[in-house]
Every structure is written in C-alpha cells, then in structure tokens.
Amino acid sequence: MTAAGHPHADPGWVHHLPHEPNLVTPPGDGAFSLHLPDGSEQSFTVADLQRMPATGVPDCYIVSTGHGTSGPFHFVGVTLAEFLRRVLPETLAWRHVDVVSVDGFGTRLLPDDLDLQASLRPALLAYAVDGAPLTRARGLVRLIVPAERDDALRQVKWVSVIAVAAAESKET
Ligand SMILES: Nc1nc2c(c(=O)[nH]1)N[C@H]1C(S)=C(S)[C@@H](COP(=O)(O)O)O[C@H]1N2
Numbered sequence: 001m002t003a004a005g006h007p008h009a010d011p012g013w014v015h016h017l018p019h020e021p022n023l024v025t026p027p028g029d030g031a032f033s034l035h036l037p038d039g040s041e042q043s044f045t046v047a048d049l050q051r052m053p054a055t056g057v058p059d060c061y062i063v064s065t066g067h068g069t070s071g072p073f074h075f076v077g078v079t080l081a082e083f084l085r086r087v088l089p090e091t092l093a094w095r096h097v098d099v100v101s102v103d104g105f106g107t108r109l110l111p112d113d114l115d116l117q118a119s120l121r122p123a124l125l126a127y128a129v130d131g132a133p134l135t136r137a138r139g140l141v142r143l144i145v146p147a148e149r150d151d152a153l154r155q156v157k158w159v160s161v162i163a164v165a166a167a168e169s170k171e172t
C-alpha cells in the first residue's frame with residue numbers, strides 16, 4: 001500500500017515498501033544524517049543523541065497488522081522536538097520533517113504531531129528499550145511515535161535521514 005490513505009500521512013508522501021515489517025537488518029551503527037532546507041547536511045551518531053537530554057516513554061506498542069502486537073515497551077531516546085530545537089536555527093519555521101530509513105521506509109511529521117505529543121508521550125529518536133541499548137536488529141535508531149496506536153507505519157526502524165522542509169516564511 002502507499003501511505004496516501006493513512007490518516008497521518010501527507011498526501012504527497014508515498015511509501016516505497018508494502019506495509020510489512022522488513023526482516024533483513026541493514027548494516028550500520030545508528031548514525032544518520034540531518035538535511036536542512038538550505039541544502040546543508042549534518043551527521044549524528046548514537047553517542048551524539050546520548051549527550052542530549054533523555055526522555056523515556058513507557059507502555060509503547062508496535063501494532064503490526066501482519067504479525068500482531070508486541071509490547072509494552074519502554075523506549076528511551078531524545079524527543080524529536082528536542083532534537084529539532086537543538087539542531088535547527090532558532091528562526092527556522094518548519095513545515096514538515098521526513099524521517100526515512102535505510103530501506104526507504106519513512107514517515108512525515110507535521111508541527112502538530114510534535115505539539116500534540118509534546119508533553120507526556122512525545123515522538124522519540126529511540127536508542128534504548130527496556131533498560132538495554134536498542135540493537136541494530138531492533139531498529140537502532142528507531143523513531144517511536146507513541147500516539148500511533150492503530151498500526152506501525154510511523155515506528156521507523158534504522159533512521160538514516162531526517163529531512164526538514166521550511167515553511168514559506170516566518171514574519172516576526
Ligand atoms: N525501516 C523500516 N521500519 C519499519 C518497517 C519497515 O519495513 N522498515 N515496517 C513497519 C511495520 S509495517 C511494522 S509492523 C513494524 C514492525 O516492527 P518490529 O520489527 O519491531 O516488529 O515496523 C515498522 N517500521
């Protein structure tokens with residue numbers, strides 16, 4: 001399927017893969033690249049994330065339409081909101097952020113997605129689960145969107161690129 005019919009997805013975003021979990025773990029150590037609207041790129045490692053304030057979100061479930069629900073999991077990582085606060089220029093208003101995996105799977109988040117979840121159950125760039133480091137096989141670094149309870153299309157394993165699109169303009 002494409003994500004076009006998915007309530008969270010931007011109509012312009014199309015998944016490259018069917019709605020199935022990828023069982024082949026790609027190479028890599030969790031490092032990913034941030035793409036900014038001005039065309040610049042910046043690399044981040046898991047150690048970089050670990051130096052940022054950590055947030056834990058308990059009672060997360062991975063809801064697979066194909067192979068059932070797993071969890072509850074207690075994921076720990078950096079909230080996407082906090083990550084963006086730290087890495088984006090303060091004046092940059094963003095329109096959407098695409099979080100994309102090595103395997104092409106990805107999701108698009110809008111400012112509302114982070115605002116609505118900003119308090120108790122925020123979206124995370126997770127590097128640990130249930131008190132242990134997240135393994136590469138389980139998705140290091142994995143986007144966890146706790147607000148998504150109906151399927152796992154936003155629980156993106158092996159984050160490879162975080163691409164930020166700017167809003168048209170920001171008048172102050
Ligand atoms: N990178 C990546 N992330 C992904 C997928 C995928 O194919 N590639 N599949 C999604 C789907 S459809 C499901 S059901 C869950 C499966 O997560 P699990 O392997 O932890 O059970 O991962 C989600 N995240």
Ligand SMILES: [Mo]
Nearest residue numbers: 019064065152
């Ligand atoms: Mo799934």
